[in-house]
Amino acid sequence: MLASLKNVNSNARDGRLAILLVMIMLSSPMLSLIPAVSASGITQYAVQRDPAYISIGDLDCxxxxxxxxxxxxxxxxxxxxxxxxxxxxxxxxxxxxxNDSHRAGFRDTADGVRIEIADVNGDGTND
Incomplete structure (x- = not known):
């Protein structure tokens, strides 16, 4: 899955916005950020095992x-x-x-494969 990350500040500090692609590495605990102008600057970040879906938004305001x-x-x-x-x-x-327990059985836990960042309560910020 690919997603674009549009308002990441450019390292050039000239006020330009950098456009990056976020790519899930299947069967790997990594996400890759790829600059849209060149694939030579790929950066990888570790996440939980087998990332399947990503969402992009401002979570910390x-x-x-x-x-x-x-x-x-x-x-x-x-x-x-x-x-x-x-x-x-x-x-x-x-x-x-x-379930409140980290040791809950398989059927007792949620399966969060899909994720979406949105303003759920209507206060103008993402939840």
Whole structure:
């Protein structure tokens, strides 16, 4: 799956916006960021095993788009926070379940394969 990340600040610091493609590496715990002008600057970031779906949006209200990746193995969403310079150094893994226990049986846990970033409660910010 590919997604475009449009408002990542350019490292050139000249006010231009960089356009990157975010690519899921199948059967790998990695996401790749590929600059739209050249494939020579590919950067990879670790996420939970077998990322299957990604969504892009500002999750920390800093004006920069962040990346959320859902694992095909379910149970985890990896969030990569944009540092404002085009990098995603901070990562948070969120355990998702419809059961309070991390040791719940397979049938007792949620399977979060698809993910979408949106303003759910109508307050103007992504949830």
């Amino acid at each position: 800093d004006g920069d788009n962040d990346i959320a990746a859902a694992s095909s193995m379910g149970h985890f969403i990896s969030v990569l926070y944009n540092d404002g310079n085009g990098g995603f150094k901070d990562r948070q893994d969120v355990f998702i379940s419809n």
